[in-house]
Amino acid sequence: AGGSALPPEPVEALVCALLSAAASVALIICFPHLNTWHLWVLAALLLALFAALLSEGWRELLVELLDPLLALRSEEGKALPGGRRQALRGGARTAAGLCALVALWDIILHPVQQGLLEEPDFEEGPPELWDQSKMLMLRWRPTGEPSEQQLLAAAAEALDLEPAALAARARFPQHRLLLFAGA
Template sequence: HLWALAALLAALFAAVWFEGWRDILVDLLDPLLVVRSDTDKALPGKQRETMRRGAWVTCLLCAFVALWDIMLHPVQEGLFEIPEGADGLDDGLPDLWDQSTMMLLRWKPTGMSQPSEPQLLAGAAEALGVETGEVQTQALFVKHRLLLFKSKGDQNKVPAHIRWKAAMLSPKGKLEQLADSDFPRSLNVTLCLRAHTLADVAAH
């Protein structure tokens, strides 16, 4: 492909070199952009002409050097491949930006008796269709009746936060009498960071 590109550029240079072909190219490009001004408007001066020709030669040399570098110095094989021993690395999103690690469950006010953390996790696991051990608490805010949790080791093709949103549209099973389905299903990290920044600015 590189040799074909070099041949194409050489053909273009040859076409521009001959006056007949150059006039055709100028006529085609002139309606789009002005590629030359009238010859009678050219400012006389031997030094100006020498500098212009020197600029042409410099541009040609730079183009040839770039092509030479591309063709004779190819990219090292395996440079963009995953290094050996890195298969176990997690290339997913950080927990802060992964909605499947920032899912929310707010329970309804139930008077004096509050649901326990295991009960909340069991209900979330049932809604997600996973084992209870695959759901883990990130934070529990009893005062606000709010559980922040994540799903770990989930092998389902559909992301956990998508399944959680679908389940909370019409809670069933353990969550039917427990969950507040009108509450947001996942934490909006961007909105929280923005509110935190505004609070810091107001404080100072």
């Protein structure tokens, strides 16, 4: 084979371009906060690059730059024959296209719930999950067995609180575990 390969068929290039476009649309729909002017400038530059490749001069320059990296040959007669292989490749292209269409259909049919991607409002304080009166857990290293007061002092330091603000609820020395909460 001489280490060179056949370039992709036009159908393969089209399928790859369509799958890339479907993935791009899916990302824009799923993450609307990323849909900024930077994205559109990048897309315009990419389209300009593809438009430049329609010109013979630019295409020759690109082939000259890529030829040392990707040796291509265009002799169809050297392609390995196989009707089953071509049928499988066509089936794979069709399946990939259908998967992309189903993914886009699912994304468009089930839009993101309102408020899901918005930042939470912490003006009223942290949510109940972060309430200081809830129990917390501290696990210590197996280097020794510190006293309950030492453990509470370490937890208070980590939480940036006074040690008196915490109270132990349960201690399990065999598991090196202390349950504590706000006093």
